[in-house]
Amino acid sequence: MTKALVVLSDARFSLLRSTCAELAEGLAELGVEAALACFPDPADGQAAFEAGYDRVLARIQAMVDADDDFFLVDLNCKLSYTSLRRRRPLRRFSYVTDAPWSQFDHIHSVGDDTTISYVDRHHAAFHQRFASGRRTVFMPHGGPPPDPAWHDERPIDVLFIGNLAPPCRMEQFEAALAPLPEPLGRAARLALDMVLWDGGEPFTALDGALAAEGLTPEGLGLRPFLDLLRFLSAFAESHARHRLLTGLGRVRITVAGRVAPGFFDTVPDNVHLLGMVDEAAALALMRRSRILLNSVTVFPAGSHERVWYAMACGAAVCTERSSFIGETLDWGTHLLDAADAIASGGDTLAEALAAPPGVLEMARAARIPYSANHTWRRRAGIIRRAMTGG
Known part of the structure; x- marks a missing residue:
């Protein structure tokens, strides 16, 4: 064997x-x-x-x-x-x-x-x-088998698990680009737009943006290219998380993770910071939450493990769209849309939480395709x- x-x-x-x-x-x-x-x-x-x-x-x-x-x-x-x-x-x-x-x-x-x-x-x-x-x-990414100890007692409305660090705001992005010569700065800005607004993936976005300026990764040099790609990816992820956590004023959000100085100018009134938690505590929090927020910006044809762990723990998931996730789950039936939540200032989440029986039916519906495809x-x-x- x-x-x-x-x-x-x-x-x-x-x-x-x-x-x-x-x-x-x-x-x-x-x-x-x-x-x-x-x-x-x-x-x-x-x-x-x-x-x-x-x-x-x-x-x-x-x-x-x-x-x-x-x-x-x-x-x-x-x-x-x-x-x-x-x-x-x-x-x-x-x-x-x-x-x-x-x-x-x-x-x-x-x-x-x-x-x-x-x-x-x-x-x-x-x-x-x-x-x-x-x-x-x-x-x-994947997740564990669905939790057999399903329960509806979930005192946490909205949970976010993840580390938060600057740079995450556009003025910080521009400051970081300032030392770069043009047209490299223009290429970086275009690549970021492609990731944040067009659903692009960081490597293909940066490669395409460089090509638009007559540049190539090879011409730029491997190390400078990788440095720029890593910065672009990290900023896109942090910016998306900042936008998510500062744009949902209508709902209470519990954040578990390390928050570096400078991520928030001021912590929003609706955001409660727990600090770092270990694996056991993270799973316990998911079991006590009604909605888990997730940002999958840098994996538009992939996922995050937190999507699947939350489903296994019985929470509904609010996340950005991903072509891979969309192969087996539907937004509206199995998932809440993060873009809609931000555009509404959190109203879509508040309405989902308030509507009987809240989001638990969505969580139950998601467990079926999750357990069949994503453990x-x-x-x-x-x-x-x-x-x-x-």
């Missing part, structure tokens, strides 16, 4: 432990003998991290020495296995949780027999343009096909 070891760092302030545990369960359901190998969060101290990492490496070495038919699953191409003694390359599936340019150096230095995933269909174009020499496959256990099938051909 083929074996798999799913390797992760125990990062408390994310949903990655749940992600990896569910992928291991999904592989097991598909006939792979799968196990989870976890080492401590680096935040717990370098000594604990290194000791835990060494234990994981010893576990992998034992599988290599036994000549097992196995593969590894890990995250973001960050882990190094060069110290292992082996007769052939390790078979490895690395799930990249963010845009490929955010992990560019890791992706392009990864060794072994590695398959690299991407979370937005448009990212295939980036991998083609800047090929790493490794196989790539589309594997979007991590479903995503595990992508890994199995990539690694075994089955």
